[in-house]
Amino acid sequence: MPIIHRLSLFVLAAALAGCASTATQSTGAPGVQAAATPYRDTVELTGRLQVTYQKDGQPGSMNGGFEWAQRPGQIDVAFLSPLKQTVATISVTPQQATLTEAGRAPRSAGDIDALTRQALGWSLPVSGLRDWLQGYATDAAGKRFAATPGNNSVFTQDGWRLRFVSWQNGQNGAQMPKNIVAERSATATSDELAIQIILDPAA
Template identity: 60%
Template sequence: MPLTRRLTLLAFAAALAGCATSTAKLSTATVGDYRDTIDLSGKLSVNYQKDGRQESITGNFNWEQRPGAIDVALISPLGQTVATINVTPNSATLVQGGQAPRTADDIDSLTQQALGWPLPVSGLRDWLQGYALDAQGQRFRASPANNSVTTRDGWRLRFVEWQDPAAPQPAPRLIQAERAASGDITDLAIRIVVLPAA
């Protein structure tokens, strides 16, 4: 795969670790330690099949979430910022080096236009804090004793490791998300590592 295409895919894949459909459309937890303001960084890897070929992408991300806005920096394995994403209640904007900004009403539309394969963008704001909406639309709070759920939109989540397993409500360190098929993409697996705060 050409390097430029790999970096483009990396950028969008990294968005998995820090995007949302639109802050106006995101669920808001009213229980536990859910926070509207967070700063996270981490690593992720994405594996999937498309057109009979196995594809793999790795990268890093920085994620800043404030009430009404999410900002994501997408970083190559060599440490270069390859894209930034800003999500507000009204729009999502993606900027890649040397290209004009791309804007859409929501980040789902924007990434679908660019990639043509699904990103679990609408749930990740919750997932990164150990929450999800289950298949019945009920609030799920992950814990070491209750660490897996199938989401409303068909993702199978497993919260594998924790920042501090002994905490009353531990924050996730390793999240694995899988989806069997979506369009021409099959066997999509995402591994997200949330790094501890500095």
Template identity: 55%
Template sequence: MPITRRLSLLVLAATLAGCATTSNNVATVGAYRDTIDLDGRLSVNYQKNGNGESLTGSFDWTQRPGNVDVTLTGPLGQTVATISVTPQSATLTQAGRAPITEANIDSLTQRILGWPLPVSGLRDWLQGYAVDAQGQRFSASPARNEVSTQDGWRLRFVEWHDANAAQPVPRVIYATRAASGDIQDLSIRIIVNPAQA
């Protein structure tokens, strides 16, 4: 095989190897990272059985290729739940209770916590990405900060850690959903602290 063709194949192989995919099987773009450590705060409001519900708390997010670990903490610092997601399953553990494992993390959180924590979407959202309603990769920016996702969420990226960066990282995200099972008018406000080194 000629050297120029061999080099072309090596460049092509390297390029393809660099196109990691998310759980949505969509090629990533820009500065997306499979390995991140983040923490921040959440406030959740929704309607259930005609009653308004709200809660606040903090989260710790550890993401590695193929795995996500989340710790949810209440306003007084108590651990509400720990969540571990792999390509095969999702496990949610609450204090004093046996772990519960299912295939789908979003339905598991809704069943156990009473509201859906969109862990599968947050893998992208926390870095300013999403998959839009047409299945296309969306990259948020201060000038292009709203999107509806394929699974029914409406996202607004409100504030940024460095709005002038080539790919800014979101600081405040609003996520809303009209309905999810018996949950109505769900809104989640996410405040993301800077990524840890």
């Protein structure tokens, strides 16, 4: 069974809707400009994501848990079932991206966009997520954007609208994203896509 069909069976909508914690802070509060957590090249994060997309004019969706492990030169992503079993993994290096599904031979491609578009029907924006998960982005003018609870929305250089909807306490009391929404309109080369990410409390 293709990964997109398996992952679409994940019953995580309730978790996505109700995962706010006492450490979460809503965005847009007047005068709130808490310091963002400094960017780290090595980081491990867990959470849930919900993807809705258009593929060849047809709507699709996916829900699931994930584990994100990032270090210089490599990113590893695991997609999880509701029982925390690994359904698939993605490994990305500067040379190639590899997708491994349970019971199937690994598939590789020169870049993650091509690989996930082929396998999932939508492109996982790993290069963007590397920044987004920590509250950073490259804006439409090519400048570094650091989100805060009081400055929480940006259009990126590669066509995404990001909203850092809520926040949680990170290391040393700094703020890190809790709920991120990334949306991209359809273009001549890409389909409409929206990704909601709910990050677990920082360890």
